[in-house]
Amino acid sequence: MDKKLYLYNTLSRKKEEFKPINPGRVGMYVCGPTVYGDAHLGHGRPAITFDLLFRYLQHLDYKVRYVRNITDVGHLTDDGDQGEDKIGKKAKLEQLEPMEVVQRYKLRYQRNMSQLNVLSPSIEPTASGHIIEQIETIKAILDAGYAYESRGSVYFDVEKYAKDHDYGKLSGRKIEDLYSTTRELDGQQEKRSSLDFALWKNASPEHIMRWPSPWGDGFPGWHTECTAMSCKYLGSQFDIHGGGMDLLFPHHEAEIAQSVAAHGHETVNYWMHNNLVTINGQKMGKSLGNFINLDELFEGTHKLLERPYGPMTIRFFILQAHYRSPLDFSNEALQAAEKGMDRLMKATALVSALKASDESTVDVSSLQEKCYAAMNDDLNSPILIAHLFDGVKMINSINDGKASINAADLKILQDLYQQFVYDILGLQGEQQSNESSSDAMDDVMQLLLTLRQDAKTNKDWSTADKIRDELKAMGIEVKDTKDGATWELKN
Numbered sequence: 194m195d196k197k198l199y200l201y202n203t204l205s206r207k208k209e210e211f212k213p214i215n216p217g218r219v220g221m222y223v224c225g226p227t228v229y230g231d232a233h234l235g236h237g238r239p240a241i242t243f244d245l246l247f248r249y250l251q252h253l254d255y256k257v258r259y260v261r262n263i264t265d266v267g268h269l270t271d272d273g274d275q276g277e278d279k280i281g282k283k284a285k286l287e288q289l290e291p292m293e294v295v296q297r298y299k300l301r302y303q304r305n306m307s308q309l310n311v312l313s314p315s316i317e318p319t320a321s322g323h324i325i326e327q328i329e330t331i332k333a334i335l336d337a338g339y340a341y342e343s344r345g346s347v348y349f350d351v352e353k354y355a356k357d358h359d360y361g362k363l364s365g366r367k368i369e370d371l372y373s374t375t376r377e378l379d380g381q382q383e384k385r386s387s388l389d390f391a392l393w394k395n396a397s398p399e400h401i402m403r404w405p406s407p408w409g410d411g412f413p414g415w416h417t418e419c420t421a422m423s424c425k426y427l428g429s430q431f432d433i434h435g436g437g438m439d440l441l442f443p444h445h446e447a448e449i450a451q452s453v454a455a456h457g458h459e460t461v462n463y464w465m466h467n468n469l470v471t472i473n474g475q476k477m478g479k480s481l482g483n484f485i486n487l488d489e490l491f492e493g494t495h496k497l498l499e500r501p502y503g504p505m506t507i508r509f510f511i512l513q514a515h516y517r518s519p520l521d522f523s524n525e526a527l528q529a530a531e532k533g534m535d536r537l538m539k540a541t542a543l544v545s546a547l548k549a550s551d552e553s554t555v556d557v558s559s560l561q562e563k564c565y566a567a568m569n570d571d572l573n574s575p576i577l578i579a580h581l582f583d584g585v586k587m588i589n590s591i592n593d594g595k596a597s598i599n600a601a602d603l604k605i606l607q608d609l610y611q612q613f614v615y616d617i618l619g620l621q622g623e624q625q626s627n628e629s630s631s632d633a634m635d636d637v638m639q640l641l642l643t644l645r646q647d648a649k650t651n652k653d654w655s656t657a658d659k660i661r662d663e664l665k666a667m668g669i670e671v672k673d674t675k676d677g678a679t680w681e682l683k684n
């Protein structure tokens with residue numbers, strides 16, 4: 194079976210065969226959240242996209258070191274160099290120490306990710322825990338001549354860099370066009386050019402998060418942390434760097450420039466970007482009132498939601514689109530995903546109960562080949578899911594006796610659903626609410642009492658007594674009444 198994996202590289206703009214630097218090992222870095230608010234849909238998509246990649250690489254027997262950072266300092270409210278620190282602002286509003294804000298939202302993010310069955314990365318480093326590494330990176334860039342100090346801040350010299358290198362190669366932007374899209378703002382006299390970005394910012398007296406540096410008290414620029422931490426944990430050349438398309442410019446473009454300036458070469462072999470999420474066809478934004486947090490989605494408490502949607506429905510819905518395609522959330526689409534997932538999960542549960550026959554009338558090997566081919570084609574999860582649905586028809590017809598399967602094929606089919614549905618797509622049954630599990634308990638008890646009644650009718654007293662006694666041992670008391678029997682939980 195051909196297990197060559199092809200990934201779309203944003204930098205080369207084509208699918209390339211994945212070849213890791215060290216055989217059998219993969220180093221992967223993904224930009225994580227800035228933890229100043231609840232995790233929302235926009236956090237779900239990159240987390241699930243790179244979780245799919247992480248799981249699939251492990252399925253292909255790679256040892257993966259997956260680093261996903263937590264931004265807890267340096268990300269300003271204007272995503273540039275002029276706003277307030279997002280975490281510092283929230284801390285002031287809520288009268289908290291900034292690290293209390295970080296702790297609160299980091300834990301919420303991690304809880305939401307675990308609800309979505311997103312595996313924890315191997316390392317989850319924070320920007321504030323790597324100030325020394327960032328200062329070292331900035332010094333190297335200064336030494337290379339691609340940065341300058343100005344009033345206690347250090348800026349990356351984009352114009353100088355662009356003379357020697359291709360600034361804009363990742364995002365496809367041209368330096369000439371960038372001048373017209375950057376605004377001249379107050380305080381930009383500190384910079385030589387409006388294109389320059391901060392590596393280190395001088396902290397004003399009221400700024401809470403500050404560290405000493407060779408340039409005075411301050412804090413690192415947003416782009417610096419990823420360059421410093423990816424290099425620290427994955428080396429100055431590593432396999433995969435991922436993130437949302439919204440990070441292409443300036444964040445990832447700046448990361449490339451910083452790495453080239455600090456190390457003299459590019460550090461990333463494959464750049465991967467997931468597309469963004471829209472809601473009812475609209476971009477997501479606080480001002481548009483369509484900013485849906487993951488908790489609101491799971492609880493159905495947002496005004497745009499007709500009802501709650503379980504984390505697995507969200508996961509399945511995200512995986513039903515290719516990660517590079519846009520994805521639009523709506524109640525209709527989520528309800529359709531929920532139905533589809535239910536059908537897939539029921540068949541996946543059924544596959545372990547199928548019985549083998551002497552011969553197969555189904556082609557399991559070709560199904561298996563198609564599943565791998567879909568994943569190897571740049572993680573084409575919607576095509577994979579379509580093949581798994583073809584398999585659902587196969588499973589159901591074997592179960593109905595309309596098709597048969599031999600023991601060897603049945604083993605392949607069982608492994609296939611175990612691996613692709615549970616291990617690679619990371620799907621699992623929705624956690625049943627207490628209400629629905631007690632409904633299920635009622636149904637099971639009614640079934641047992643009916644079986645016991647049938648036994649009594651057939652004068653099979655030993656079966657009737659056995660059911661009553663075994664239930665009693667489980668703490669369930671059966672009482673015979675003149676219309677049949679009732680039951681109650683003791684203890």
Ligand code: ZN
Nearest residue numbers: 224225419444
């Ligand atoms: Zn980053």
